[in-house]
Amino acid sequence: MRGPLAILVLVAVSGCTAERREAPAGAAEAGLPAAEPLRELAASLEAPPLPAFDARRAAGLARLSLACVEREYPHKPGVVFAGGDEVLPPREMHPAFFGCFDWHSAVHGHWSLVRVLKLFPESEQAPEIRASLDRRLRPEIIAREVELFDAPHRRLFERPYGWAWLLRLQAELETWDDPDGRRFAEALRPLASRLGSLLVDYARILSVPVRAGTHNSTAYAFTHALDYARAVGDAELERALAARSRDYFLEDRDCPGGWEPSGEDFVSPCLVQADLMRRVLSGEEFAGWLEGFLPDIAAPALEPLRRPPTVLDPEDPRVGHLIGLSLQRAASYLGVAGALPAGDARRDLFEKLAAIHADHGLGLMDVSGYGGEHWLASFAIYLLSGAGPHAPPPARGDRRTD
Secondary structure, X not given: OOOXXXXXXXXXXXXXXXXXXXXXXXXXXXXXXXXXXXXXXXXXXXXXXXXOOOHHHHHHHHHHHHHHOOOOOOOOXXXXXXXXXXXXXXXXHOOOOOOOOOHHHHHHHHHHHHHHHHHOOOOOOHHHHHHHHHXXXXXXXXHHHHHOOOOHHHOOOOOOHHHHHHHHHHHHHHOOOOHHHHHHHHHHHHHHHHHHHHHHHHHHHOOOOOOOOOOOOHHHHHHHHHHHHHHHOOHHHXXXXXXXXXXXXXXXXXXXXXXXOOOOOOOOHHHHHHHHHHHHOOHHHHHHHHHHHOOOOOOHHHHHHHOXXXXXXXXXXXXXXXXXXXXXXXXXXXXXXXXXXXXXXXHHHHHHHHHHHHHHHHHHHOOOHHHHHOOHHHHHHHHHOOOOXXXXXXXXXXXXXX
């Protein structure tokens, strides 16, 4: 969104009333915020419709991932080397995920291809996508990837962001009713099992969560890992992650959304935490928790959380993270909105904010250069295909009050 419309949206958001009005009778008991300021703010926002994830859009995004999953250079290793003999070209060091600039981007580039192929199996790109995946998702190749995490000095490699996206990829494969999908899932399963175990071990020793807006975010990793655990029926992993999420975040109040974003964020610390907790808490419990965590979401102090970030140089690989932040915020806003009860005034507001952020992020993707193209397609597909926003809440039996 650019030009007069963008200015109108920003003025409308920043000009909302600073007064916090009294909640209607019964709202406090129900854990709901005062509705009228939220409705007024939502009504003042001019939001474009969220784009449909149709075959044309899917093909355009898939082209970005196809262009990078086999592009070896430029490459950022991120590996600890114990000696000179360990320094190898990316294609030899991790032969499945050597492209897309770094390991984690290659992983979620593969996820993007699988997601598009599942949803549009008859597309013109389908044969090319299948062939591309088949070249790397093979048992002998994945065995080399598993070896990467055998050495003690490499067990921190891609923790936790890359691990989480690998689990997302595995979940996509495990839920794909397709002969190639089943074959790819079997090949990748040893690596997913290893990284799932490492994530549990990591959560066990992490005394407090990492609340960063970049790769180290605990909440962001847990959202992907929880979805994986539920998709494959890994009850042990699900229980461990849900329990630690409660340990880390259940008592949090007044998230400082007015401080967001930091200059190189691609994850919103406040919104991703809410997006995680709607996977952990059910119904009224989540609605009440959110009111304590993001109270008075319509207030001017939280305007930076509602406004898409300013991106002064889309081609700078780190400043360009802010493009992804708009897409991640949009996905979180949608997911949180869907978890709130019918009649909660936050739903309409969050859906409009999601559309505004999506429009902003998608509008900048084409001018981001390879610094953005190697990863932004995954964030766009995650949002537009509903992979994140439609993640299910916990089952009734998962609810805990202890």
